[in-house]
Amino acid sequence: MVNTPGTGTPADAVQRDTEPGAVTTWNGFARFAAAPAPAPPAPGDPPRSLEQRLAYHSAFVTVRTPAIDTLATSVRTLMILGRHQSVTARPSVILTGPATTGKTTALLQVGRTCHLAHTRRAAPGDDTVPVAYVLVPPAATAKSLGAEFARYLGIPVTTRMTTAQITTAVCHTYTAAGVKLVLLDEIHRLNPRTTSGAEAADWLKDITERVGATFVYAGIDVTGTALFSGVRGAQLAGRASLIDCGVLPARHAGSEPFRDLIAAMENALDLHAHRPGSLPRLAPYLHERTAGRIGSLARLIRQAAIEALLNGTEKITRTSLDSIAADHLAEEHYRPRTPTRRRTNTGHPPGRGPRPA
Structure with missing residues (x-):
């Protein structure tokens, strides 16, 4: 100070x-x-x-x-x-x-x-x-x-x-x-x-x-x-x-930056039963879930990893990712709410107008 x-x-x-x-x-x-x-953990480190x-x-x-x-x-x-x-x-x-x-x-x-x-x-x-x-x-x-x-x-x-x-x-x-x-x-x-x-x-x-x-x-x-x-x-x-610092595109100039980011995060996981390569294969799904936002992706993967530790599965799958609610911004992008059409009470049966006199 x-x-x-x-x-x-x-x-x-x-x-x-x-x-x-x-x-x-x-x-x-x-x-x-x-x-x-x-x-x-590095190879050879104790669990x-x-x-x-x-x-x-x-x-x-x-x-x-x-x-x-x-x-x-x-x-x-x-x-x-x-x-x-x-x-x-x-x-x-x-x-x-x-x-x-x-x-x-x-x-x-x-x-x-x-x-x-x-x-x-x-x-x-x-x-x-x-x-x-x-x-x-x-x-x-x-x-x-x-x-x-x-x-x-x-x-x-x-x-x-x-x-x-x-x-x-x-x-x-x-x-x-x-x-x-x-x-x-x-x-x-x-x-x-x-x-x-x-x-x-x-x-x-x-x-x-x-x-x-x-x-x-x-x-x-x-x-x-x-x-x-x-x-x-x-x-x-x-x-x-x-x-x-925009969203990461799925593809850019012959590369796949979003898939590369997913692979780097997967390589950093400490889950005993996780199958290497399974998350990069979900890149299209994860890009849709997060709109390419790094913060949303990091939260989703971290939360899925913690859930896998707590429930003992020790792996992240499409099913486990589907069960997790991401941040609201990502969820609104992935599952946009369809506005409910307000029904106007005309006093007539649906689909019918007033009868001619």
């Missing part, structure tokens, strides 16, 4: 920092980045217990996707490109796409990579903070967005503080901490068409020019929101490159 001189760690930051899985504070993100990534395997499939592996690879390459290049740029905001990246397509996962994996690379190079006692991960709050204002930036590093914020005071504290502390990469998630929550949203967008622009870091944004279908509209939108679009 980083504190401004002469201040203590705020109680709220400590409370949030101890939440399991919280990555929106520095200590929480550092724990996430340093934790060993879940991995399937895991049921509880260990349940925990493993709950966490599960992160499969490299085209979006992760593209984002990692872009971020590495842009961090070098903007390293000695000190007058204006550095080039940035926006990761956009529909819901449950792996945007946050890609963002966090790139942040983890940057954190670990810094840790390997850092000298003993180095307390630099290389990465910040911040969520845009709902109905964000300049002050609430600034408070989220402050909370990540444990900067005390009181209700009496003005936006300008929060901004000064954030810029000073982020610079002193050596933050080089800022990951800003849920960027679609910013709405520059409202007065408070416009102030938040202006605040963000100010921060990008005063903090010497590369900014990476992620949000749902950003190009279709108000974020790219008007003068403010033109400024953002002129500084940021766009990476589309």
Whole structure:
């Protein structure tokens, strides 16, 4: 936790920092980045217990996707490109796409990579903070967005503080901490068409020019929101490159990326009776079930694996997949509801109009 001189760690930051899985504070993100990534058992390893395997499939592996690879390459290049740029905001990246397509996962994996690379190079006692991960709050204002930036590093914020005071504290502390990469998630929550949203967008622009870091944004279908509209939108679009994190197609340029993703997930399963190759053969069905969304696919397979462990079958089949309710977005795609036609009471038998006089 980083504190401004002469201040203590705020109680709220400590409370949030101890939440399991919280990555929106520095200590929480550092724990996430340093934790060993879940991995399937290696040949010759002793069998895991049921509880260990349940925990493993709950966490599960992160499969490299085209979006992760593209984002990692872009971020590495842009961090070098903007390293000695000190007058204006550095080039940035926006990761956009529909819901449950792996945007946050890609963002966090790139942040983890940057954190670990810094840790390997850092000298003993180095307390630099290389990465910040911040969520845009709902109905964000300049002050609430600034408070989220402050909370990540444990900067005390009181209700009496003005936006300008929060901004000064954030810029000073982020610079002193050596933050080089800022990951800003849920960027679609910013709405520059409202007065408070416009102030938040202006605040963000100010921060990008005063903090010497590369900014990476992620949000749902950003190009279709108000974020790219008007003068403010033109400024953002002129500084940021766009990476589309869309649904995975069943086939693309002679390859089958969705089937490859399924195969990678299947190879990571820890089920004793599962038949290798059975899930890739279900690729057309799984693509229809999930609409090609990575998040929906991962949840469906993880849930099926946990069910197989709990009921003792130790395998995933088409039948077991059929019995599982996926997320609502996927279910609506797979089983669209047919609108019920409202019957109008005309006072006449069905199919008949009034009798002629």
